[in-house]
Amino acid sequence: MPPLAQEDPQAPPERRRTALVVGGSQGIGRAAAAQLAKEGWTVWTAARRPDPLPAGTAALCVDVRDGDSVRELRGRVGAGTDGLDLLVVTAGGAAVLGRMADITPDDVAEMLAQHVVGAYRVVRAFHDLLAARRGQVVLMLSRMGRAPRMHGHAYGTAKAALEHLAGCLALDLAAAGVRVNCVSPGAVDTAMFRTALPDRDPRTALPADDVGRLIVRLTDPEFGSLNGAVLDLPGDPASRSGPAGPPPYGG
Template identity: 40%
Template sequence: MMDWDFHEKAVWVTGAGSGIGCAVAHRFQQLGARVIGLDVEVKNVDGEFPLRQLNIADPYQVGATVRELLRENLGPDILVNAAGALRLGSVDASDFHPLSIDDWHKCLDVNVSGVFYLLRHLTAHFKQQRRGAIVNVASNAARVPRKNMAAYCASKAALQSLSHCTALELAEYGVRCNLVSPGSTDTPMLRGMLADHTGDASVGYQRTIEGLPGEYKLGIPLKKIASVNEIANTVLFLASDAASHITMQNIVVDGGATLAA
């Protein structure tokens, strides 16, 4: 499709070292974009796109990296914020598995503050070029409460609000900002959360699909866990010219798990 031709487009993807971010970066690369991946850990990504080390939770490192890339004339036409952190624990400090203060800050620092740090250094760039698309990867957990996931849910809800405010500020400059909110997706993060003592996550996946009534969590009507490419395709749609009149929106990609909540 011509609307999905990203030739000559510069694309930055955070969290590009693995999971959804990696899949997004690969799809853009396949469709002709000049991709720069950003991740806290630099690892082998088959050499298809450059991966630069960046801890988006560090505002000073974010500022330095953005300034360096802009000096190299590598400013983005498209920015995808896919980096994420998940920490589990109860808000009750006396609970057997309490959410620590460090874990609370980790979720907020990566999932929402890191996006803010990037945006505060890139909005002038987007305004000046008077075009561009920003896609932030949130979660369906921002829409429904989850036991032992207060930090994650709160951070993704904050990201949703930040995205909408950014979209409103940039609209008059022709820059769009939207969200993709995945549900349970086959990523290292989910496998780590649901794996048993042998590292096998298959039983956890099946329970997630069927639903967890004791945790007030509905199942997945489409009866499957999402693949990273299914999430990536939605990101690419929102970044493409096919979505040229879409901004300030949130597409939930969770197989119906939130029942249109």
């Protein structure tokens, strides 16, 4: 990766850090937003459904598939802050899993629209606010996207494409001092996990709070030079049973 732009020696004193979590109403995004608020951050959350939010967060609506919706979100956040220290994108809706006989081209297109094009749309809209604070982007991958699996035609393909996109963004934004990193978990106990894999015991999955805390940990100064990295978080042993085995799901 290219070196990050150097720190401005005339930077103002430390301020309260600000984060935007897109996909912050449920699952991993909600867990990350709650941990950020607990640690004293100013936290904006955005999602399609304004579900009850963690204490200390401000809620906005967005559909990452809709350019106008993302532009409206950018305007509202930009009116309330001069910069972002952290942008977390976990939005993507429920995973579409299945074999080719069950997965249509429209299913694949929808997963790409949500997970890849949607993430790109959000990062592109907020890159200037991130550059103003030398901030970081954290994108949510899945171990299903790291190796082919027979159930991964739509969701796994989208997550694999998102990993490639993240690497491109890390290269592109480094000159502005913006870092882009990814977290790639195995099975995570979220509502979407339980819906997608109803036969899996949720006790074998990673707690969403653990993944949320890891996302926040990436903002620690000790990781200040990390850029273009993918942090793998294996789930239970069953999720590593090979290409034909049970599909892991990092939602």
